Amino acid sequence: MKTAISVDDHLLREADRTARQMGLSRSRFFSVAVERYLRQRRQQEFTDRLNRVYSAPDPDEQLLPSLMKSKLRATLKDQW
Numbered sequence: 001m002k003t004a005i006s007v008d009d010h011l012l013r014e015a016d017r018t019a020r021q022m023g024l025s026r027s028r029f030f031s032v033a034v035e036r037y038l039r040q041r042r043q044q045e046f047t048d049r050l051n052r053v054y055s056a057p058d059p060d061e062q063l064l065p066s067l068m069k070s071k072l073r074a075t076l077k078d079q080w
Contacts, residue, residue, distance in 0.1 A: 007015070019029035 015029060015033075016026060019026050022029065024032065
């Protein structure tokens with residue numbers, strides 16, 4: 001699909017230079033760049049979601065130390 005976009009002159013010159021060095025057309029260069037950017041963005045969003053999930057405290061884990069203490073106390077009382 002063809003589209004028209006505005007790009008700063010210095011950015012376009014650098015993109016053209018890099019595309020030539022890579023042996024790509026300007027269109028292919030921009031397509032590859034956008035594809036990589038979008039993939040990286042999706043990966044970052046996924047990582048951010050995982051970080052939110054795993055950073056939230058687990059209510060069961062908060063109870064674990066007190067449950068372990070009570071179990072230990074019960075075990076010690078039973079053995080004596």
